Amino acid sequence: MPHEPDSSTGSMNDYKRALISVVIPTLNAGDGIVHLLDALQAQRRKPDEILVVDSSSDDGTGEKVTQYRGIELLTIPREEFNHGATRDKALRHTHGDFVLFLTQDALPEDDQYIDSMVQAFADPAVAMVSGRQIARDDARPFERLVREYNYPAKSYTRSREDIPRMGIKAYFASDVCSAYRRSAYLQVGGFERVSTNEDMFIAAAFLHNDWKIAYCAEARVKHSHNFTLRQQYRRNFASAVEMELHKDSLRSANTTAEGARLMRSVVSQLWDSRQYGESMAFVVDCCARILGNKMGTAKGRRLADEA
Template sequence: MDGAISVIVPTLNAGRQIDTLLTRLEQQTRKPDEIIVVDSSSEDITQEMIKRHPEVKLIVIDRKNFNHGGTRDAMLRESTGDFVLFLTQDAMPSGNDYIAKIVAPFADDEVALVYGRQLPRKDARPAEALVRKYSYGDESMVITKADIPSLGIKAFHSTDVCAAYRRTAYLEVGGFETDVLTNEDMFIAARFLHAGWKIVYEANATVIHSHNFTFKQQYKRNYIQGVEIAKHKDILGDASLSGEGFSLVKYTLGGLLRQGHVIEAMRFTVDCGFRLIGNRNGQRAAAKSHGRKE
């Protein structure tokens, strides 16, 4: 696949991870033409570790200026690649062919966005491992505008944990919003589809990435998502989260019980309650701030 490749990694106190991640990127069979790390004024050894990689471009910003959409947009425009890959600091390519695999679908000129598969870390809770397996299956998929009615909200599923963008398509639809709190990847995916571009889920491009969130963290995360999803009804249309959420819960609970993780199943049920309440409260807050009823 022809074209220059840029990789962008936002960091904050990533001292335990960033050296290994950058080394893994430099060892790829398809080496990136450019690696940019944008660091939110880390207080640990992150910047020291980055400077061990002289070919990596380090950009330091004030922490209060970081924004999921705005910072990534600024860095993409700073980069030079025809294809721009985003990774989070805790997403580790599982092999040296990750870049080659995630850019392969761009051989189709109609593909604007490719996102990869997330495999759980060894320390992932049983429920988290099943959630990753449900959300990131082993079959690749090409999504078009015609798939929105059947897939619903899942049509817009994307993740900047491990995603690649065609620069021309990104600029054509206006890029990420500069003031979005989260889900910038979902909203631009929706714009791509509505504009006639294709999105690809490439199951062969894998990274190791998972989280063991506390109930409080899960609530906060879903509250923010609820706010942003409510604010973006014009882009998402009538696609509902509830049906997809129910399917995930059913799959995960069933898997936990089959594996004999009864206590973990009970914990996951409580976890889902925090997710649901957080999301609904976020949507209510967004509706209230716009002076309308839900």
């Protein structure tokens, strides 16, 4: 059975006394790291440990971090950064029963972020929690609607039984703002060494090992991007390569249907609000996503055949 008590807490339900670690990977974070660290130190439930893993920034990020008492800085060569392997190294470097990940550009909306994330672990079967991403004030309209589609206002939990109904959406999670139960993480073997989508792959591993994944809408961070078409293409290309190489981990779940639902939802809302230009811009953005996915999948297949 996977759901055994954490030795440090005595009982899986005794989450209130658990140790909490926060991990933040950084690269040239600028003043954003200051705002994030200030927000974490102002939390109602303060973390017991904060680890910043910096990929040899050259903008003074490391120097800013060292000005904070009690926050550990781990510097790695920039070329060694890997979304899965670096986060795995960081988690194993920390000591928390629950380990929270944040990206340098994700800012908690209030002082209850950590408390809200950790409360989801009151269910002893929950291995992973993902928070809600709220679009930044400068987000363009279609990006705001994409965030609202992917990160709704209602919390929910899914298990292995939900996979046939939800498809690829059952594995949807984001290390932009996430939390892991250490014992569950170690039980499934941790992150794969992948360039992206490490959160989705481990979410699949949790579900197929009979753990649950929670989405906590009350744990909110400000986070969004106004990607160019080139950036959107590259992002989806990289994601598709990894998903093709590791499709067995996802049980070959199809992503096309979920992408089509997202597109219809956003276009419909933009059209209804008479934002016709924005609607067309989103369609073009989707074309960049689709092309990136197609080309990335093809490359992933080639790499798999060569392996």
